[in-house]
Amino acid sequence: MTSRSAAAPVMVRILSDPKYLCVARSAAERFCTLAGLDAASSHAVGLALDEALANVIRHGYEGRCNQPIHIEFDRVEPGPEGPDPALRIRIRDYGCQVDASAINPRDLDELRPGGLGVHIMRSVMDEIRWRRRGLTGMELEMTKRIAPSAGSAGGCGQERS
């Protein structure tokens, strides 16, 4: 797991109630287009985030709806981690801890309601990793490559007088 000390440029914290999922998706989509993803990919990332948050609410917090979930958004520049820029989302909860290797997509050939979330997340994102954090809760890191042409050098905000 890579980690950097710099604060992510955007962080969203929601309580673990399904009604706030739409706010997190909306921020995610906007961050994604800003970072250089096209509209369809940005929507897909919003979906992957929604699935991850739904799992935190249902499994991590067992349906409790007033627990915190932190979501960090960042754009990682090309470097040792990869030759292309990438969008990175980190989701931190303070719920039940599970063995990351136990979180797997199910066989899609079986027709049954549910069990699609992890499959959707893996289809949309390029990399996705869970780990336990401290004494309580999990951190999920998901990344998606950004086509290298996308995103121009946007300097710091200019001061207007």
Next chain:
Amino acid sequence: MTSRSAAAPVMVRILSDPKYLCVARSAAERFCTLAGLDAASSHAVGLALDEALANVIRHGYEGRCNQPIHIEFDRVEPGPEGPDPALRIRIRDYGCQVDASAINPRDLDELRPGGLGVHIMRSVMDEIRWRRRGLTGMELEMTKRIAPSAGSAGGCGQERS
């Protein structure tokens, strides 16, 4: 200044770079419609937030673009604070402190670029108040009434098996 100990259901933190304003606006608009404001009012609140954040970046942080700004969104239910529900936004920065009474809209009759932000914020929101916080930075609280019919009782997220 009223304050409650309960965590706001949604909090967004951005770095003080103008490029992230669009993400904050997007989350704000979505939260507003969720809380019961119509589309035009939600857009207007996004504008008021944008103006407040632009002032933090330009005046509070004097153009520095890597400083934190915290934005809390909440819906306040009818009670001692007022007979109608209200949307409440709190913006916290860690920049220069100014005397709240020194932040005023200018005379609109004079035609000049700039100086419109505070006027816009006051036009859109019902109440708006700055105060110094601790040793560094300001907190701005803005509220806007929500028509009492809007927003239905939305219970906690149901658990699906």
Next chain:
Amino acid sequence: MSSYDSSAISQVRALRTPGGVQAVVVTLQGEVDLQHSPAVRQQLIDEAGKRPGRLVVDLSAVNYMDSSGVASLVETLQRVRGYGGELILVNPTARVRSIFEIARLDRIFRILTDLGEAMGE
């Protein structure tokens, strides 16, 4: 606890196809995510409980759906098949359609682009 707006998400019409099949058209709208899918699921299960020959779900006004919405439709499909009826999904947007494709359910569900077609035969 606060109260928040929960958009109405469906409309139901009972019809009969030209061939005389009893059909129910449920029109969903808005965002069918974990917040709204429990109500959608309940509505669909209720309609399936009346055992119409054809249950048509119009998705044209659904601008967002996640796996909880898809799960509601899978459960409905199983119930409708269980009594020998037919479930037809109509006119999902490209974005909603893509989630069926990701879940490889686009070949399991009958998905038509036109409500008239769904009401044919």
Next chain:
Amino acid sequence: MSSYDSSAISQVRALRTPGGVQAVVVTLQGEVDLQHSPAVRQQLIDEAGKRPGRLVVDLSAVNYMDSSGVASLVETLQRVRGYGGELILVNPTARVRSIFEIARLDRIFRILTDLGEAMGE
């Protein structure tokens, strides 16, 4: 520091009105906020510097504008008036128009709903 997409925000056409006035049409698009208004301002100031008889700013594709965008237009208005030219804003969306109303600038600016009208005379 990261690099982020900064959408292109204008297109410029030099024209002549039927009455022979030299006109420049600047078409803005996207979100004219603190992030993008410095580039918009520079573009408008540059065009005003060429002293066209009429400077037309097409706002129909601008889906968001804040006070920094309005300030750029006020500054442009002052420059264009300074040399005796005319600035016309064309076809703002209701949302963009509302910010001019809040700032009570809707009567200061000449705002037309049609580019053809702005190019008339």
